[in-house]
Amino acid sequence: MKIKTLSRSVDEYTRERSQDLQRVFHNFDPSLRPMEKAVEYKRALTAAKLEKIFARPFVGAMDGHRDGVSCMAKNPNYLKGIFSASMDGDIRLWDISSRRTVCQFPGHQGAVRGLTVSTDGNVLVSCGTDCTVRLWKVPRPTLEDSSVSSENFIEPAAEYVWKNAFWAVDHQFEGELFATAGAQLEIWNHNRASPVQSFQWGTDSVISVRFNPGEPDILATSASDRSITIYDLRMSSAARRIIMMTKTNSIAWNPMEPMNLTAANEDGSCYSFDGRKMDEAKCVHKDHVSAVMDIDFSPTGREFVTGSYDRSVRIFPYNGGHSREIYHTKRMQRVFCVKYSCDATYVLSGSDDTNLRLWKAKASEQLGVILPREQKKHEYNEAVKNRYKHLPEVKRIVRHRHLPKPIYKALGIIRTVNDSKRRKEDRRRAHSAPGTIVTKPLRQRRIIKEVE
C-alpha cells in the first residue's frame, strides 16, 4: 500500500533571511480562480476610470514671441531644443525642460514662413516673406547653457536674397541641399547664393515642401492649385502629381514607412497616400472641423499630430479614421504649427496667441523614472482596457473627451449635413435603375485626377 499526503515544509515556502525577497508560487489553473472574466472586466473598468483621472496632458507654455508663431523646427540630434519662428521675424531656440529661450536669431524683416535644421544639427535655415533665405550656425549646447539664462543673439552665417517671397523650406536628410517653396520649387546648396535647381509647373505658387526621410532625393510639395506633387531630384520634372478638391496645407512622410505620406488638407481631413500609387488615398482621417494647418509624424511612425484652424490639436493613429486624442485650451487660438518630439513623448503646438505649448502625447502617462513593477502595472492596465474597450460601459469612459462648444456644435452640424447627403443619395439610388448611380469611396472622392 502506497500512501502520500501533502506536507509542505515551511522552509521551502518562506524566505530564509529578511533581506531575501518573498517567495511567490504560481498555479494558473482556472478552477482556482472562479469568475475571472468578471474580475478582469472590473479591472478594465477601473483602469479606464484611472486613466481619465490621471489624464493631465498640458505640461506648460513657452511665451516670449510677440506675434503669432508661424513655424517650428526640431533638431534631430538634440531632444531638449526646439526652434520656433513668428510672424514678425523673430526666431528663437527654446530649451524645453526649462521652457525658456536659449538664444535668438534676429534678422528677418517680415514674417518667417519656413524653418528647418540640417540633419547634423549645425545649420538652421529660415526663409520668409522678405524674399530672403538665411542660414545660421546653431550654438552647441554646453553644460553652462542650462544654468545661464542669458539670451544670446546670433548673427546669420549667410543670407541669400531672391526674387520672390518664400512659403516653406525643408532640408534634405543626410545631405547638403535644402528646398524652398515660393513661386517655384527651388533647390539650394548651403554654399551657393542661388538655387542649383528649380522646378516649375503651371503658374501657381508652391505652399509646402517636405523631403522623404528614406530616399534623400525624393520630396513632396503641395501647391495652391490644390495639387500634391512628388519630385525626384535626379529627374528634371515631377514624378507624380495629383489634383484634389481643396488645397493641402502641409505634408508629412511616415518615418517608419517612408513610402507613405499624409497630407493635411484645407477641408479638415488628412489624407494618407502611398507615394507609389497616388490615385487613391489609403486612409482618410476625419475629425477636424476646420482647415488642418500642420501635421507631424511621431518617430514611431504609428501616430501623427495635427494642428488645425479650429483651435485644437489632435493625435491620430496612422491607420485610423478618427483621432485618438484632442487637446484644446481656452487660451490657445488658431494652431499654425505642430511638432511631435523626437522621443515620442511630447507634442508641441505653436499658435496664433504667440505661445508654444507643450503637451504630453499620452495624456495619462507618468513621466520620469518608473519602477519596473509600476511599468508592469501600467502595461497590464493598458492591455486589460484594450481587451474590453469595445464593450459599452468601458467604451463610454475611454471615448469621452470634453470638446469646446464651437467644435461640438460644428461636429453636430457636419453630422446632420452628411446624414442628409447620404439619405438623398440612397433615395436617388432607389429611384434610378440599379447600377446607374455609383458612389465613389471617400478615399477617391476628394481626388480629381492624377496628372503625369
Added chain:
Amino acid sequence: MLSWRLKLRNILEEKTLKDKKLKTQLASREKLYGKSAKTAAKIEKWLLPAEAGYLETDGLEKTWRVKQTDIANEVDLLSSRNQYDIVLPDFGPYKLDFTASGRHMIAGGRKGHLALVDMMSMNLIKEIQVKETVRDVAFLHNEQFFAAAQKKYAYIYGRDGTELHCLKERGPVARLRFLKNHFLLASVNKSGQLHYQDVTYGGMVASIRTGKGRTDVMEVNPYNGVVALGHSGGTVTMWKPTSQAPLVQMQCHPGPVSSVAFHPNGHLMATSGKERKLKIWDLRKFEEIQTIHGFHAKTLSFSQKGLLAAGTGSFVQILGDSSGSSSSHNYSRYMNHSMVKGYQIEKLMFRPYEDVIGIGHSMGWSSILIPGSGEPNFDSWVANPFETSKQRREKEVHLLLDKLPPETIMLDPSKIGAMKPSRRKEKPSRGEIEAEKEVAIEAAKSTELKKKTKGRNKPSKRTKKKKEMVENAKRTFPEQGHNNTASKKRRIGEDAAAELPASLKRFARKN
C-alpha cells in the same frame, strides 16, 4: 487535458460584431491570449513544486478498508500532526469554517463557544464565550473577521474577539455564507428569508422572501456565486440577489433535503435527502448523474480535487470519482472513517490545499487525513497559506479593488465580457418577469392590514383596500397583453411593406 485550461479564452460572438476592423483586431488578440494560456498550461508539467497525494492499495486490499491508524504509520511526522481529536464535551455540536488558504479555522459550538485557531502552528488565536446559542460561523474575506449566527441576530467579530457589528435586520439566522468575489454575506433566517449584505459598506443588497418556509440548508456555488437552498419539500432552489424569484427550482428528493454541496468546478452538485439517498447532479443540464443508496448524509462537502465527503451519525464516508474523464462522473467508495459512537457529526469541511478534512461533532472537532483531497500547488496571488501580514494587507486592498457588483451573479458567468445578446445587466426574460410579478402579488395579498377602530373597520372598505394594493403591485410590471396586439399590428405592417417596390418603401407605414 488542456481543454479545461482553454476556458481562459474569450468566445467571440462573431455575428454580432459588424465592425470588421474591430472583429479582426479582437480575433488576433484572442488568439494571442489563447497562446499565452497554452504556455501557462505547459508550466504545469515542469514548474509546479508539489504533487498531489494518493492512496494506492495493491492486490485485493480495498482503499476503504484503510484506517487512519494505518495511514499514520506510513506518513511523515508533519502530516500525522494533522490527525487529532479535540474533545470539548460541554459546548455542544461544533460547526467550523476555514479561510480560503486553509490556514485558519473558526469553530463555533452550539452553546456559545467560538474559537479561532491557526492550523499550521495549532495555535489558539482567540476564543470567546458568547453565552448564547451559536448556529453557524463563517469567515469573511480573511481571518481578521468572522461572523457568527447567534440566538436572535448575527454578529460580526474581529480577530481579537471584539464584537464589531450586530446585524439586526436579518432576524434569527440559521446559516451564514460569504461570497468572496462580491463581498456579500448571505444568510437564511428562521422564517426562510434570504438576505445579502455587502460587508464593505454594510448596505443590505437584497432581502428575498423565498416563500418556501423555514430551511437551514444553504450553500454557495463557488463557480458562479449563486446560493442554493434546500427545502423540506425536496426542492433545491437557486437564487441571485437581483431577482425576487429563484433562478432555478429543481425537485431533487421526495422528502426534505438534508444537505447540498457544490464541486469547485461548478458543474456538479451533490444533494442528500432524508430517504437515505445521495444524488449527484450535473448543473449544466440539470440532470441527475448518479444516485448512491444506503445512508442518510447529514452533511456533505466537496474537496478541491473532487472528493465527496458525506457524514452520517458518527461515520464519515469519502467518495471518489473513479472515472478519469471530466465528462462522466462515477462516484464510488474511497475511504471511510468511523468515530467514537457518541460523536454525532455536525459539519464536514475539507481543508483547502491540504489532504485533511475537518469534522465538527457533538463532542468537539477532529481532523483526519484523506490523501488526494487537497490541491497540491497554491497560487500566491489567490490564496497563500504562508502569508505575512504585509501580504495579507496588500491582498485585502486588491480584493476590494476587484470587488464585483452583485449584478454579475448569474448561472453562466462566462457570458460576462461577451457581446450581445447577453448584456452585463441581465434584462429579465418574460418568464422571469411573470415569476416576479406573481411573487409581488402574493406579497401584496398576504400583507396584514391594520385593524381600525371606532367604526372604521368595515369589511367592504377592507376588501377595497386589499384590491388596491394588489393593483398597485401589478402596476409596477408593464402590461404584457398590450405588446401582443402592438407587435401583431407591426408584423402585419412589415409584411405589407415587404411587398412594396423599392422606391415606395419609404412611404410604408412605420409604427
